[in-house]
Amino acid sequence: xxxxxLAPTWRITEWLNTPEPIDLEAQRGRVVVACAFQxxxxxxxxxxxxxxxxxxxxxxxxxxxVVGLHTVFEHHEAMMPVTLHAFLLENRIHFPVGxxxxxxxxxxxxxxMQAYHMQGTPTFLMIDRSxxxxxxxxxxxxxxxxxxxISQLVMESVPNEAGxxxxxxxxxxPGARK
Amino acid sequence: xxxxxLAPTWRITEWLNTPEPIDLEAQRGRVVVACAFQxxxxxxxxxxxxxxxxxxxxxxxxxxxVVGLHTVFEHHEAMMPVTLHAFLLENRIHFPVGxxxxxxxxxxxxxxMQAYHMQGTPTFLMIDRSxxxxxxxxxxxxxxxxxxxISQLVMESVPNEAGxxxxxxxxxxPGARK
Amino acid sequence: xxxxxLAPTWRITEWLNTPEPIDLEAQRGRVVVACAFQxxxxxxxxxxxxxxxxxxxxxxxxxxxVVGLHTVFEHHEAMMPVTLHAFLLENRIHFPVGxxxxxxxxxxxxxxMQAYHMQGTPTFLMIDRSxxxxxxxxxxxxxxxxxxxISQLVMESVPNEAGxxxxxxxxxxPGARK
Amino acid sequence: xxxxxLAPTWRITEWLNTPEPIDLEAQRGRVVVACAFQxxxxxxxxxxxxxxxxxxxxxxxxxxxVVGLHTVFEHHEAMMPVTLHAFLLENRIHFPVGxxxxxxxxxxxxxxMQAYHMQGTPTFLMIDRSxxxxxxxxxxxxxxxxxxxISQLVMESVPNEAGxxxxxxxxxxPGARK
Numbered sequence: 001x002x003x004x005x006l007a008p009t010w011r012i013t014e015w016l017n018t019p020e021p022i023d024l025e026a027q028r029g030r031v032v033v034a035c036a037f038q039x040x041x042x043x044x045x046x047x048x049x050x051x052x053x054x055x056x057x058x059x060x061x062x063x064x065x066v067v068g069l070h071t072v073f074e075h076h077e078a079m080m081p082v083t084l085h086a087f088l089l090e091n092r093i094h095f096p097v098g099x100x101x102x103x104x105x106x107x108x109x110x111x112x113m114q115a116y117h118m119q120g121t122p123t124f125l126m127i128d129r130s131x132x133x134x135x136x137x138x139x140x141x142x143x144x145x146x147x148x149x150i151s152q153l154v155m156e157s158v159p160n161e162a163g164x165x166x167x168x169x170x171x172x173x174p175g176a177r178k
Numbered sequence: 179x180x181x182x183x184l185a186p187t188w189r190i191t192e193w194l195n196t197p198e199p200i201d202l203e204a205q206r207g208r209v210v211v212a213c214a215f216q217x218x219x220x221x222x223x224x225x226x227x228x229x230x231x232x233x234x235x236x237x238x239x240x241x242x243x244v245v246g247l248h249t250v251f252e253h254h255e256a257m258m259p260v261t262l263h264a265f266l267l268e269n270r271i272h273f274p275v276g277x278x279x280x281x282x283x284x285x286x287x288x289x290x291m292q293a294y295h296m297q298g299t300p301t302f303l304m305i306d307r308s309x310x311x312x313x314x315x316x317x318x319x320x321x322x323x324x325x326x327x328i329s330q331l332v333m334e335s336v337p338n339e340a341g342x343x344x345x346x347x348x349x350x351x352p353g354a355r356k
Numbered sequence: 357x358x359x360x361x362l363a364p365t366w367r368i369t370e371w372l373n374t375p376e377p378i379d380l381e382a383q384r385g386r387v388v389v390a391c392a393f394q395x396x397x398x399x400x401x402x403x404x405x406x407x408x409x410x411x412x413x414x415x416x417x418x419x420x421x422v423v424g425l426h427t428v429f430e431h432h433e434a435m436m437p438v439t440l441h442a443f444l445l446e447n448r449i450h451f452p453v454g455x456x457x458x459x460x461x462x463x464x465x466x467x468x469m470q471a472y473h474m475q476g477t478p479t480f481l482m483i484d485r486s487x488x489x490x491x492x493x494x495x496x497x498x499x500x501x502x503x504x505x506i507s508q509l510v511m512e513s514v515p516n517e518a519g520x521x522x523x524x525x526x527x528x529x530p531g532a533r534k
Numbered sequence: 535x536x537x538x539x540l541a542p543t544w545r546i547t548e549w550l551n552t553p554e555p556i557d558l559e560a561q562r563g564r565v566v567v568a569c570a571f572q573x574x575x576x577x578x579x580x581x582x583x584x585x586x587x588x589x590x591x592x593x594x595x596x597x598x599x600v601v602g603l604h605t606v607f608e609h610h611e612a613m614m615p616v617t618l619h620a621f622l623l624e625n626r627i628h629f630p631v632g633x634x635x636x637x638x639x640x641x642x643x644x645x646x647m648q649a650y651h652m653q654g655t656p657t658f659l660m661i662d663r664s665x666x667x668x669x670x671x672x673x674x675x676x677x678x679x680x681x682x683x684i685s686q687l688v689m690e691s692v693p694n695e696a697g698x699x700x701x702x703x704x705x706x707x708p709g710a711r712k
Contacts, residue, residue, distance in 0.1 A: 040217075040261070040268045046224045054678050078264035083218070086256035090218045144588050147681030155689035232500050322410050325503030333511035395574075396617070396624045402580045434620035439574070442612035446574045 007032075007125065007133040010069065011111035012098035014081060016088060022067060022096055025131065031064045031153045032127040036071040036100075036113060039079055039087040041121045047140055048122035049091055054143075055150065056095045062154050068097035071113040071121060076102070128153045185210075185303065185311040188247065189289035190276035192259060194266055200245060200274055203309065209242045209331040210305040214249040214278075214291060217257055217265040219299045225318055226300035227269055232321075233328065234273045240332050246275035249291040249299060254280070306331050363388075363481065363489040366425065367467035368454035370437060372444060378423060378452055381487065387420045387509045388483040392427040392456075392469060395435055395443040397477045403496055404478035405447055410499070411506065412451045418510050424453035427469040427477060432458070484509045541566075541659065541667040544603065545645035546632035548615055550622060556601060556630055559665065565598045565687040566661040570605040570634075570647060573613055573621040575655045581674055582656035583625055588677075589684065590629045596688050602631035605647040605655060610636070662687045 007024060015021045024032065035052045037044040049068075056066040072079045081099060088097060100110035116125065119138045126135040126149055135149055185202060193199045202210065213230045215222040227246075234244040250257045259277060266275060278288035294303065297316045304313040304327055313327055363380060371377045380388065391408045393400040405424075412422040428435045437455060444453060456466035472481065475494045482491040482505055491505055541558060549555045558566065569586045571578040583602075590600040606613045615633060622631060634644035650659065653672045660669035660683055669683055 040264050042223065042269050045220065051678070054676070058678055058682060075261075075264035075268070078261040083253075083256040083261055086218050086253035090253070091220050142588070143677035144585075144592055144681040147678040148592060148685040151682040151685035152689055155686055229500075232498070236500055236504060320410070321499035322407075322414055322503040325500040326414060326507040329504040329507035330511055333508055396620050398579065398625050401576065431617075431620035431624070434617040439609075439612040439617055442574050442609035446609070447576050 004132040004134050006131050007127045008115040011101040013101050014099045016097045018096035028131055029129050034067040034069055034125040036069040036121055036123040038072055038121045044122045059150055066095040071100040071110050073108050182310040182312050184309050185305045186293040189279040191279050192277045194275045196274035206309050207307050212245040212247055212303040214247040214299055214301040216250055216299045222300045237328055244273040249278040249288050251286050360488040360490050362487050363483045364471040367457040369457050370455045372453045374452035384487050385485050390423040390425055390481040392425040392477055392479040394428055394477045400478045415506055422451040427456040427466050429464050538666040538668050540665050541661045542649035545635040547635050548633045550631045552630035562665050563663050568601040568603055568659040570603040570655055570657040572606055572655045578656045593684055600629040605634040605644050607642050
């Protein structure tokens with residue numbers, strides 16, 4: 001198996017549902033599940049968003065960070081931030097959502113979407129406690145598989161600086177400060 | 179039973195998916211099924227819109243006119259026509275959709291929504307061959323009931339000028355000209 | 357269009373959920389919707405039976421007779437009447453169900469199933485007020501279509517002896533006695 | 535948290551879909567997921583059985599043993615083994631299914647169901663690599679949760695005789711012989 005690489009940095013212009021921007025690199029020790037979506041993509045609204053809400057409810061208490069990435073690559077003028085704000089309210093989305101940065105060159109594909117070579121929306125990203133991109137899944141993912149794959153990352157031990165492992169239970173909870 | 183009244187006139191600022199505005203009063207002799215929706219209403223996107231697409235596919239060949247009414251009563255700035263255009267494309271909606279006219283007085287409820295005293299979205303309107311509003315249903319309507327109620331209107335005879343009735347089969351098809 | 361023929365007589369060995377056997381020929385003036393099923397057929401249990409229960413709830417008040425036909429054509433020894441009784445209880449089926457008569461010649465296909473040339477289960481039969489078989493549909497039928505087709509038969513006028521027509525509203529309700 | 539206890543022994547009269555009876559005690563080192571069901575229980579047929587088939591497909595390659603337990607506690611005469619055989623064929627169930635032993639005293643609740651104090655069907659049992667009953671869930675379990683809980687047990691290390699732990703990858707696959 002190819003060794004998974006570190007998840008590329010997210011390029012976000014605006015964060016919603018969070019008091020501070022989310023720095024992916026600062027999440028080491030924590031499992032991160034992200035879903036790239038567009039609010040006018042029917043498969044996102046009907047299936048992926050309800051799944052992510054359920055993932056947030058089930059896994060946030062286990063320390064998993066659930067994030068939405070609004071990766072607009074078509075109908076840009078139709079999906080402005082003002083509409084995204086209303087979309088989050090109407091769909092009762094309470095986890096953080098970042099707006100992907102438009103391409104510099106006037107291209108259609110925003111920067112985070114480019115960095116991950118995404119094929120479209122929805123795309124699920126699963127990032128382990130070491131910051132490596134372990135899964136990237138485009139399209140519909142059955143709930144049974146989604147739950148299994150996230151749980152697998154949650155159960156993995158955390159490498160510490162000395163190279164020994166800590167049990168997941170010893171990872172400080174998400175809100176903890178040292 | 180109270181005699182159903184004529185369906186109030188629609189107050190539309192812009193029509194999409196149709197070369198000409200749709201005049202409800204000109205549809206006499208034809209069954210009309212309309213769905214008032216908002217593109218950011220999750221129940222509309224997940225359930226009512228797919229139902230209306232199925233209604234259009236099943237009943238348009240029987241002469242039924244299927245129409246969407248975009249009745250924005252919240253987050254007005256988030257649901258502008260440019261976004262509605264993209265929404266229709268993304269959801270592959272091919273039947274006509276009219277944009278309800280905003281209230282004069284700066285109120286939230288647009289004019290057609292007011293005229294029908296709608297409670298919210300989605301709301302289904304079923305209008306018979308005589309132009310009478312026979313059903314107005316707010317919220318989710320099971321497919322079995324929806325199919326039954328539309329079919330009932332389709333089967334009803336059409337009163338002609340002299341007061342006698344024509345069988346439904348004798349009604350000219352929707353695109354016919356005399 | 358070929359003129360629909362009279363629905364063949366049902367050949368039933370035992371009726372459940374009804375005090376008296378149901379004579380199809382005695383139902384003239386009434387719309388009859390039947391579903392041929394097998395209790396071990398997964399598509400019947402998951403989809404057709406719940407549909408028929410919904411059809412019964414929606415259309416029985418409109419005078420439609422809803423009937424199940426247990427047409428066992430495989431695993432005969434596994435689907436004996438004692439098991440069917442329990443099946444009806446567990447699935448809360450309250451409409452009449454008739455057990456199709458096994459073939460005389462030791463064949464697999466029971467007699468009613470043979471008479472209708474059914475391809476398998478579930479099969480829906482729609483019989484109009486004149487006793488004609490208007491629709492026979494094998495497999496899954498979407499609710500919207502099912503509701504529409506039953507409603508169409510309900511709305512049709514009833515030919516009386518003199519050849520004139522009565523409006524559906526004048527048909528005596530199912531339990532009425534003259 | 536209360537220390538989970540060893541899963542009680544299964545009391546089975548007949549095994550289907552397996553060349554040899556399954557001895558629960560012999561499964562140490564392996565995760566076992568069982569579903570107690572009745573073939574005439576609608577929630578079992580519509581939801582739990584399809585879930586168990588998906589669990590088998592997803593987790594059997596990871597060494598999980600998926601088992602059905604036919605725990606008849608009502609309509610005993612309606613759910614005899616001959617009918618269960620046909621049920622497995624019709625529902626395309628390929629994992630092993632054991633028939634729970636009827637009560638000695640003429641009671642309704644069969645012996646395995648009694649030993650686990652089950653409330654009804656479906657009931658999911660999740661047994662870890664050490665043979666402990668880690669979860670017992672009655673009724674519908676969402677796929678996301680089911681996948682997460684099974685994956686958690688799969689990821690747990692296996693205690694060996696000396697008390698040290700082996701990584702899951704080092705567990706011999708299910709069919710392996712030493």
